[in-house]
Amino acid sequence: MKKREIEYFQGCLVGGALGDALGWPIEFMKLNEIKRTYGENGLTHLVLSDDGKAQITDDTQMTMFTAEGLLRAESRLTNKGICHAPTVIYFAFQRWLFTQGYPKKKDIDFIYDGWLLEIDRLFASRAPGNSCISSLLKDEKGTKDNPTNNSKGCGAVMRSAPFGLFLDKDTAFEIAIETAALTHGHPTGQLAAGSLAFMIAEILEDQSIIAATFNTIDKLRNENESIECISKLEDAISLSQSDLSDVEAISMIGEGWIGEEALGIGVFCAIRYQNDFRQALIASVNHSGDSDSTGAITGNILGAYSGIDCIPKEWIQNTELIEEITQLANDLHRVYEDGDEWWRKYPGY
Ligand SMILES: [Mg+2]
Known part of the structure; x- marks a missing residue:
């Protein structure tokens, strides 16, 4: 299957980072403000910071820690014979929380290692989601049965593409949902995450984006409380075939602050x-809603579909952390390697 080649893994994660970086400067701007600032066509280029690079935000940071957590979960499974992946990814999220300026948790102080914590740029705080x-x-971890809040914010779906790269589609769906439940208690927030993971896995099986969307809707029909996600995915398909402008169509889906709307816009x-x-990326960020997350999800989907070679080279060159993001994509693609070196890179906790 050609889609299993490494360029599609790279396209998925780098594509997401570019959407995030494109949308970040206008995350909190209404459309009229975006047009006032950047012209009638809105923002159509990366905004570079003082060091010459466009900045990624929490969407990409958490996607990177999700990928790292998955690889560390695989190390655990291979070496210990047993592993609960969401628990290992929870530790990865705690490392991310540490990068955001919060103290280490004393009862799990052994988890604060790994190569991502050596990257100074990852310690930037870029409007991380409150949920x-x-x-x-x-102190307690959220689960599907014992949620710690009722959030359906887009903070779970925006970080969930790596599941679809690394796991078969049904497992990706389940583990993405369970991992979403660590931080998002509402079923819709969790199902949006499972949907993106499932869709990415479908695309890697050579499905078109529209076929992957239909298959995701079918998958959701077997789940309780999935009507909100199904309805936004159906809207996305019908609106994409309509005569409505991008702005008009996106406004009918929503603003993207909540999971199912961010997924639908993407x-x-x-x-x-x-x-x-x-x-695609320009359309995905030029609206009054959560531009970096809708950009990230669009970039994940289209990058997985078309591969890294279809992404504008100058955008790749001008965005921070691309080398590290590509490294994670390569490692997700790679077959597990036994040995000390791999364990040191991805220890099983
Ligand atoms: Mg963000």
Whole structure:
């Protein structure tokens, strides 16, 4: 299957980072403000910071820690014979929380290691989502049966692409949902995360984006409380075939602050501009809502579909942490390697 080649893994994670970086400067701007600042067509180029790089935010940071957590869970499973992946990814999220300026948790102080913590740039705080921060600060872990809040914010779906790269589609769906439940108690927030993971896995099996969306809807029909996600995915498909402008269509899906809307906007943009990565990302961020998260999800989907070679080179060159993000994509693609070196890179906790 050609889609299993490494360029699609790289496209998925790098694509997400570019959408995040494109949308970040306008995350909190209304559309009229975006147009006033950047012109009638909105923001169509990366905004570079003082060091010449466009900045990624919590969406990409947490995606990186999700990927790291998955690889460390695999190390545990291979070496210990047993592993609960969401627990190992929970430790990865605690490392992310530490990068955001919060103290280490004393009862799990052994988990604060690994190569991501050696990257100074990852310690930047870029408007991290409140549901993620507040739930990770608690002593107890959220689960599907014992949620610690009722959030359906987009903070779970925006970080969930790596599940679809690393696991078969049904396992990706389940583990993405269980991992989402660590920080998001509402079923819709969890199902949006499972949906993105499932859809990425479908795309890697060579499905078109629209077929992957239909198959995700079918998958959701077997789940309780999935109507909100199903409805936004159906909207995304029908609106992508309509005569409505991008802005009009996106406004009918929502603003993307909540999981199912962010997913719907990402799917809409990826279907409508499936042959034009640049235009898909531009459409995905120029609205009054959560531009970096809708950009990240669009980039994940379309990057997995079209591969790294279809992503504008100058955007890749001008965005921070691309080398590290590519490294994670390569490691997710790689077959597990036994030995001390791999364990040192991805210890099983
Ligand atoms: Mg963000």
